Amino acid sequence: MDYLLTEEQTMLQDLARQITEERIKPIRAQLDEEEIFPTEIIKDLAQADLCGVIIPEEYGGLGLGAMENCLVGEALATGCVGVATTFGASLLGSYPLLYYGTDAQKSRYLPRLAKGEALAAFCLTEPQAGSDAGAILTTAVKDGDSYVLNGTKQWITNAGEAEIYTVIALTDPAKGARGASALLVEKGDPGISFGKKEQKMGIRASVTREVILEDCRIPKDRLLSKEGMGFIITMKTLDMARPGVGASAVGLAQAALDEAAAFAKERQQFGTPIFSFQAVQHLLANMATKLEAARALVYSVARFIDTKPKDFSKASAMAKVFATDMAMEVTVDAVQVMGGHGYMREYPVEKMMRDAKILQIFEGTNQIMRNVIGLALNKEYSKKK
Amino acid sequence: MKIVVCIKQVPETQDVRLDPVTHTLKREGIKSIINPFDLYALEEGLRVKESQGGTVTVLTMGPPQAEEALREALGLGADAAVLLSDRAFAGADTWATALTLAKAVEKLGGADLIFTGKQAIDGDTAQVGPMMASIMNISLASWARKVSFNTAGKAEVERLLDHGYDAVEVDLPALISVTKEINEPRLPSFKAKLKAKKEPIPVWGLADLGLNAAEVGLAGSFTQVVKVFPPPARGTSETWEGSPQDLAARLWQRLQEMT
Numbered sequence: 001m002d003y004l005l006t007e008e009q010t011m012l013q014d015l016a017r018q019i020t021e022e023r024i025k026p027i028r029a030q031l032d033e034e035e036i037f038p039t040e041i042i043k044d045l046a047q048a049d050l051c052g053v054i055i056p057e058e059y060g061g062l063g064l065g066a067m068e069n070c071l072v073g074e075a076l077a078t079g080c081v082g083v084a085t086t087f088g089a090s091l092l093g094s095y096p097l098l099y100y101g102t103d104a105q106k107s108r109y110l111p112r113l114a115k116g117e118a119l120a121a122f123c124l125t126e127p128q129a130g131s132d133a134g135a136i137l138t139t140a141v142k143d144g145d146s147y148v149l150n151g152t153k154q155w156i157t158n159a160g161e162a163e164i165y166t167v168i169a170l171t172d173p174a175k176g177a178r179g180a181s182a183l184l185v186e187k188g189d190p191g192i193s194f195g196k197k198e199q200k201m202g203i204r205a206s207v208t209r210e211v212i213l214e215d216c217r218i219p220k221d222r223l224l225s226k227e228g229m230g231f232i233i234t235m236k237t238l239d240m241a242r243p244g245v246g247a248s249a250v251g252l253a254q255a256a257l258d259e260a261a262a263f264a265k266e267r268q269q270f271g272t273p274i275f276s277f278q279a280v281q282h283l284l285a286n287m288a289t290k291l292e293a294a295r296a297l298v299y300s301v302a303r304f305i306d307t308k309p310k311d312f313s314k315a316s317a318m319a320k321v322f323a324t325d326m327a328m329e330v331t332v333d334a335v336q337v338m339g340g341h342g343y344m345r346e347y348p349v350e351k352m353m354r355d356a357k358i359l360q361i362f363e364g365t366n367q368i369m370r371n372v373i374g375l376a377l378n379k380e381y382s383k384k385k
Numbered sequence: 386m387k388i389v390v391c392i393k394q395v396p397e398t399q400d401v402r403l404d405p406v407t408h409t410l411k412r413e414g415i416k417s418i419i420n421p422f423d424l425y426a427l428e429e430g431l432r433v434k435e436s437q438g439g440t441v442t443v444l445t446m447g448p449p450q451a452e453e454a455l456r457e458a459l460g461l462g463a464d465a466a467v468l469l470s471d472r473a474f475a476g477a478d479t480w481a482t483a484l485t486l487a488k489a490v491e492k493l494g495g496a497d498l499i500f501t502g503k504q505a506i507d508g509d510t511a512q513v514g515p516m517m518a519s520i521m522n523i524s525l526a527s528w529a530r531k532v533s534f535n536t537a538g539k540a541e542v543e544r545l546l547d548h549g550y551d552a553v554e555v556d557l558p559a560l561i562s563v564t565k566e567i568n569e570p571r572l573p574s575f576k577a578k579l580k581a582k583k584e585p586i587p588v589w590g591l592a593d594l595g596l597n598a599a600e601v602g603l604a605g606s607f608t609q610v611v612k613v614f615p616p617p618a619r620g621t622s623e624t625w626e627g628s629p630q631d632l633a634a635r636l637w638q639r640l641q642e643m644t
Contacts, residue, residue: 008579015575022572049575062575 001292003299005071012053012068016075019044024079031082031205032351035197037161038083038205045076045087046116054091054098059110065306066240070247070298077251078258081355082205084248086119089157089206091244092363093120095237096166096182100225105184109164118163123153123185123211124234131368133168133234134177138213140169142220147171147183149191149216157362159209160194163187167213168234171227180230184222191216202354235313241363242316243305246298246323249359253291253327256334256352260284263338263347274337283337287330294323314376321369324359331356386439389496390430390463391486391514392423394447394454395507403613419454422502424461425563428570429532430500431462437534440464442493446474446485452586459581460573467493471590476603479508483516485601488594490521498540499560503528514562524559530566 005013023044031038045051053069055061062068069091077084094113097105097120112118129135138151149169159165165185172179185192195210224233261284264275274280301319305312331353335342342349360366396415419427430441443458445451446469455466469489477485490496499518504511511527518525526532526542530550533541544551545564555561591598598604625632 011578011582012575015573015578019572044572047574048572 001295003295008064009068009071012050012064013071013075015048016050016072017078019048019050020075020079024076024083028080028083028205029345029348029351031080032202033204033345035199035204037207038080038086039161041083042086042116042119051087051090051116052114055094055110055114056098059106060114061110065302066243067299067302067306070243070302073244073247074251074254074295074298077248078255080205081248081252081352081359082203084251085157085203085206085358086161088241088244088248089121090119090162092122092237092241093158093162093164093166095240096122096224096233097164097184099236099240100182100229100233102221104221105224109184112163119158119161120164120166121156121158121162121211122237123156123159123165123167125154125156126152127154131365134231136168136170136180138167138169139173140167140171140181140183142171143217145220146217147220147223149183149185149213149218151213152195153211153213155198155208155362156211157206157208159207159211160197161207165192165211166224166237167211168230169213171230175228177231178228180234181227182224182230182233183218184224185213185216185218189216189218201357202351203358238364239313239316240305242320242369243298243301245359245363246294246301246319249323249327249356250291250295250298252352252356252359253287253294253323253330256327256331256349257284257287257291259347259349259352260287260334260337260342263341267338267341280337283333287333290326291330294326298323314373317364317369317372317376320363321366321373324356325366327356327359386433386437387493387495387497388430388434388439388441389490389493389499390423390427390441390443390458391499391501391517392427392443392445392454392458393420393502393505393507394418394445394451395420395505417450417453419457420502420505420507422504422506422563422565424502424570425565425567426500426502427458427461427463428568429529429561429563430498431571432568433498433532439497442467442496444469444486444489444493446470446477446482446489449588452588455586456581456584457573459584460578461571462574462577466584466586468586468588469590469594470588471601473591473598473604474602476606477601478606478608479510479512480516480607481601481603481605483513484520484605485594485596486513487517487520488596489589490517492589492594495558497557497559499523499558501560501562503562503564511562514560518560521558521560524555524557525561526553526555526559527562529561529563532561532563532567 023041050072052061053064053072057063073084126136140147140149167183167185168180170179171181191214193212198208264280265273267274298319301315304315334349335353341347394417397418398415434441441463443455443463443466445454449470452468459466469485501514515525528544529542530545531543535541540555540559542553545566
């Protein structure tokens, strides 16, 4: 399919693909097996200017949009979703700063993020607050020129590796979700520490830990926007990030299809390559069709976001839910096409199937995505009456 | 520091095909890449520039499409590039190539350092760099695995040999040919690639270099390839799998059978 990419977009895609081929694929099995954080790959991405795709040029980035970002994420995910997640989680932690930061806040952090010298992390989830994000308990209490934070954030991607943490905390607990604010915490601040590295089913190159805030004192100019804006910032951040998760899903599914199809060409049974069997062809045909539909949706949504619409929650959730459900199905089918070989760790598709599952869970479960879409539809059809 | 890096565009395949009539390399239908050793030469040039200051200019001699290789080099961070292309240059042997490149360096106003790869993966002669140094009458250090500079302004070069290395000190200007052990070539950056796309690349021909047609290309070549043939196939090989202990025992048994 020709998605009418610009010359610049094609160059960016080629560069991300080159890094994936040369630097990610040769070591992805080892990163997964030994749960190694991809420090060197992040350096490679930084050197290629890919850490700053969406960061404005005045802060050292490329100043490009959601579409370019999706192209890079997709390319990385064809190599390893653990790496793509590390990359994507840093963006997730950067969006609040990009959209709500003051010039001073941006100047302090964005150039380092663009150069890949620092990673960011987004800290929302807590032990009792997953899908019910409004149930967070972490507090940020104003004390003179400071805020003092207390609470525990759970399953935070890049925790311990990132330099910059965007923390959603209650500045006015009495107001509940309306009393939440977004604050920037640095790794070196007093009172921030990290829990043990979580042991995950997939995306094992990425790191997931608790972020523990105990009387963590930060200067008051670390507040993003105004007090009480925490959940508005959170929603906008997730709306921005979700097509990126969809792009990871597309990259992952493409890689799984490529592996399965190549295997089906080679593998002989009953005296002929299994590709010649209609049963196998139908599996592959369904995989390829769903994949292309998901890619078309993700690209369309990314391009829509780049037109700077006021509200794109529904479109963003659609891109995430459709592409990630597709990636789960396609990776399961890739293992099926490859049979016993697909189940073995010697082949990359078993990792792809393990990696796919988290895409349906994080950055809003696919059930929550349907809530978001349903809510938007309800609004739309109420207006039409 | 004025640095020049000479690169060659070569066919990507290891399976080089030859024209049975002219005995030159067949390039049709094969993707071209920068000779892998030359990427190390470029990387070393960029590193010297970063540590010592200066500029890196990339040179190549070849058909018009060799411009792609130069754009790729610009995308990796080279400051400027010049393509040496002229019908008269066609069919050049290593000497005629070296002479043409040497003249181009002269036209650039000379260089403090010239880096080349130790050899090209198509012709595999390893002669062009050394011949350039000879023509230009400058120092030569081939097969470099490390380059540094001392306070006397000389280059200290470790030359990779079969059993160890040679440490030499050379006056500048010098030509240094490099091995893959010298560094890890960088990835291109998006910003440099964007810039590279727009950068004008001058093309210099025979007249620009002040050469005459008898000195270059086939006419200026001392050597001509008379016959090229693929090496004879090696004997059959076997692949064994098993534990180190089992494999050792099996190997020992086989060796005893052979003697």
